[in-house]
Amino acid sequence: MKIKDIAKLAGVSAATVSYALNDTGRVSQEVKQRILDIAASNNYTPNLIAKSLRANRTFTIGVLVEDIKVLATSRIINGIQKYAESHGYQILLSDLGLWEKIDCRYDEAVLYKDKIQSALGLFESLQADGIIYIGMHDRNVTGLLETDKPVVYTYCYTEKKNDFMVTYSNDIAYDVTKYLVDAGHKKIGLISGPINSTPSHKRLLGYQTALMESGIELNLKYISVGNWEYEFGYSACMEFMSMSVKERPTAIFAMNDLMAIGAIEAAGKLGIRVPEDLSVVGFDDTEIGRYYHPKLTTVALPLQEIGSIAAKIIDELSNGEPVQDQEQILPCSLIKRETVKERK
Amino acid sequence: MKIKDIAKLAGVSAATVSYALNDTGRVSQEVKQRILDIAASNNYTPNLIAKSLRANRTFTIGVLVEDIKVLATSRIINGIQKYAESHGYQILLSDLGLWEKIDCRYDEAVLYKDKIQSALGLFESLQADGIIYIGMHDRNVTGLLETDKPVVYTYCYTEKKNDFMVTYSNDIAYDVTKYLVDAGHKKIGLISGPINSTPSHKRLLGYQTALMESGIELNLKYISVGNWEYEFGYSACMEFMSMSVKERPTAIFAMNDLMAIGAIEAAGKLGIRVPEDLSVVGFDDTEIGRYYHPKLTTVALPLQEIGSIAAKIIDELSNGEPVQDQEQILPCSLIKRETVKERK
DNA sequence: ATTGAATGCTTAAACCTTTAACCTGTTTTT
DNA sequence: AAAAACAGGTTAAAGGTTTAAGCATTCAAT
Secondary structure: OOHHHHHHHHOOOHHHHHHHHHOOOOOOHHHHHHHHHHHHHOOOOOOHHHHHHHHOOOOEEEEEEOOOOOHHHHHHHHHHHHHHHHOOOEEEEEEOOOOOOOOOOOOOHHHHHHHHHHHHHHHHHOOOOEEEEEOOOOOOEOOOOOOOOOEEEEOOOEOOOOOEEEEEOOOHHHHHHHHHHHOOOOOEEEEEOOOOOHHHHHHHHHHHHHHHHOOOOOOHHHEEEOOOOHHHHHHHHHHHHOOOOOOOOOEEEEOOHHHHHHHHHHHHHOOOOOOOOOEEEOOOOOHHHHHOOOOOEEEEOOHHHHHHHHHHHHHHHHOOOOOOOOEEEEOOEEEOOOOOOOOO | OOHHHHHHHHOOOHHHHHHHHHOOOOOOHHHHHHHHHHHHHOOOOOOHHHHHHHHOOOOEEEEEEOOOOOHHHHHHHHHHHHHHHHOOOEEEEEEOOOOOOOOOOOOOHHHHHHHHHHHHHHHHHOOOOEEEEEOOOOOOEOOOOOOOOOEEEEOOOEOOOOOEEEEEOOOHHHHHHHHHHHOOOOOEEEEEOOOOOHHHHHHHHHHHHHHHHOOOOOOHHHEEEOOOOHHHHHHHHHHHHOOOOOOOOOEEEEOOHHHHHHHHHHHHHOOOOOOOOOEEEOOOOOHHHHHOOOOOEEEEOOHHHHHHHHHHHHHHHHOOOOOOOOEEEEOOEEEOOOOOOOOO
């Protein structure tokens, strides 16, 4: 069923059908209704490919993800979809599957430039209106995507000045630390991600600032720098707890849920109770923490919003509208559950 | 950069450029090389929209998912991507976001027919070569997708006879039960999903068969039918454990990891040790089980393979090749970890 | 020397929509 | 009554690519 077919049935020209269907141009009520009826009863679906060819717009957003299996990725995509759906866009997805290839979660995605370029090539060939990159790795992303189309980096950071970026704020690390201090803790262990990781670095800063403002001296033996793995959380906590009872942390802030759970496991092994003897805060608000026992106090990221805003930027850019902020950094929130004892 | 531009630079007609780039038709080596060089140095990207319009093929697979945030979904998409990538396809994604709307996880997706139809309409408009439906809900899917394009249902079951289906086999329930019996258990509690759920039903059958073959009488008080939630696993186990020590199950097979964890929590509350006093097996191999303590013995589904095979079917169908099986049911595997004690 | 085939290229139509420009009556304005 | 405006259409071109058909030219075979 094409426009031509409708035209023939309605006894008008193809142009008139197009005008009627798009509610543009001048078509009499009578003829318009006839055309609409015919289209509906033959369930005509417009050929967007032809439309796109003509309009040089596809109403399609290319989404390039480092790994679809990471939950945060899905949540961001969910946000993109929400916007896309209500604004007539369709999502083109390409999954780089990085996680299964680089064992080292904080490795550089630069290695995958070929793969990225080929995915990008497809997006360009399919005339995507813009590209959203969902970057889960730690380093700043820069010089990865070579394209003339508008690009929005999400989750990760970029240094490129002509691209857009929407991510979460690590300032929450400040609030978490404050929260622990207010709960009466003075010795707060920090289980960090790798040192060369941008978010780790920013969170460390928040931790330091909060301590300083609270008049607590920064003590390097309370900072454990590692990877993002469960096992590291476990061993880091073991090390903390090997200190004398006087010295050892009464609270631990882990930079992700996995390490937080690892830490709690270690404490359990040593007979140290959480939260009675040791408070623990995680980061990411993953399912693991929600169903763990005790339920993990953690930080939730505004992932869905990140996705929606990224999609909105592409939309505005494609419509030639001005976009307010090149960078948007959304606040996180602390989810108080069962692993922090708020003693006074 | 269009074919016409290359043609002008190379001093030939557009047709010749097309022939050269696609390595079809008759073009002299010399001219072909010249064209290829020009295309490369100006990094020409073919306009797939125009190509699609002409060819009436887009090399695009429409993927319609019930909820992208469910981990199983991501894994299947990962499988689709794997195939797509190596065969020149691109993924069009549409997320129905059902999970956040129907609280009841086993509700019928029929309610969302409008949303499904509109997503489908977009796929049709964009001339997707075929459609893969990733269905996470329990009921058989039927009559949901009205389209002329080839449809492959994954994960879920369908009754429609002219569509394709690729999913996992629930026969593993038989093996799990056998495994528990072989480990010395005679009283095996079953924590099931809802009664009207297709997979629940099939797994129950496997459980029954295994018991029968082992000469163990089926006892209804060892079967708890509920929803898929953590809380139900908890209360179901509580009920099992309220029986006398003589009567109560020495092993529990939960139909998902979440309920399995709930059951272990309940046992812990009662001072019953897992696996020493009680063995537990889950289903799904989710992250939660992997990092839980003790590490959960569970069933892994061939999700990535499901995705790849589904994509392959679309590919073959689009190429006019015959597809061997209308239905493909792939085997699951038992992941033995720490929650089953293999006593003799 | 004439035919036949092979080579290397060009022309033009087709895929389906949109849209500027044009045409023909009818109504309004001066 | 003539000119202008308008309503309700139509025609044709354009968007980038593919591909059947056609046209010379060369070369081998009769």
